[in-house]
Amino acid sequence: MHERIVDLLKKNHLSITESRKKILSHFFDANGALAHADIEQKSGTEFDRVTIYRTLQTFVEKGIIHTIPTTDNSVRYALCKDECSAGHHHDDHVHFMCDECGTTYCLDHVTVPKVALPDGFKAMQNDLVVSGLCNKCS
């Protein structure tokens, strides 16, 4: 596990620092997506709030994590699959938010369907967010 994290950082030409390792490990441990506040809580006073912001930003830029549009308009992050790289995300899966437990899931095997748009509209990215009850809460 620790090796996997270090490798992932190396692969993306990022220096191996305590905060990056720790924050990445939170993502590997979590089953759902994490908000900034979640990480802040899990980390205690280990590192500064600013470091968390900057680390998340770096991870998004490198294609290590992706942001998730949510119905409550709070920012959440989840690990990307291997296909993503710096500047090129390929997270075309559906996201699910449980109204009961609040967990946000990446449904990696459910792809976002394409829809026909009015004339002149060109789609570059499609995000589908489903909310309801997850398999643990229903």
Added chain:
Amino acid sequence: MHERIVDLLKKNHLSITESRKKILSHFFDANGALAHADIEQKSGTEFDRVTIYRTLQTFVEKGIIHTIPTTDNSVRYALCKDECSAGHHHDDHVHFMCDECGTTYCLDHVTVPKVALPDGFKAMQNDLVVSGLCNKCS
């Protein structure tokens, strides 16, 4: 137009106030969705920031406007169709965000497709946000 606004407020058992009329008229004038900041800007110093927050909240509760999940996780609002009422929104249309001009459109005639979810997941609401170039920018 003015009558239409007053009627809409009356229909929802809301007192007819200057701020509510003015904010509603901004939505009727706008072609896309509005963020809190847009309204604050259009209104100048006419009313307090807090009033705008409370008015938007009231309108959402009454089913007059709906919130739109966005990829940049900023809150946007747009007028609902007549079918919406207090506590019962029926805004099952696709939203489009233009990467060029920033406009957010309600594509009222494009409905969100249903997707098959893993076992145990129960969908209550589906939001599809498409981004790319709008008909004016492409």
Added chain:
DNA sequence: ATATATTTTGCAACAATGTTGCATTGTTAT
């Protein structure tokens, strides 16, 4: 039309979230 009851507003104070510059510390390359 006036008086009363109810609701909405503005203000102030606060909380939460996010951003920036810069000196110090930690990491990498030589």
Added chain:
DNA sequence: ATAACAATGCAACATTGTTGCAAAATATAT
């Protein structure tokens, strides 16, 4: 080990959103 470079912590600030309460506006009853 040393130098070059990158990341971190801190402080200060900006933006966004929330709450309580007195004053003002609106709706209701007389």
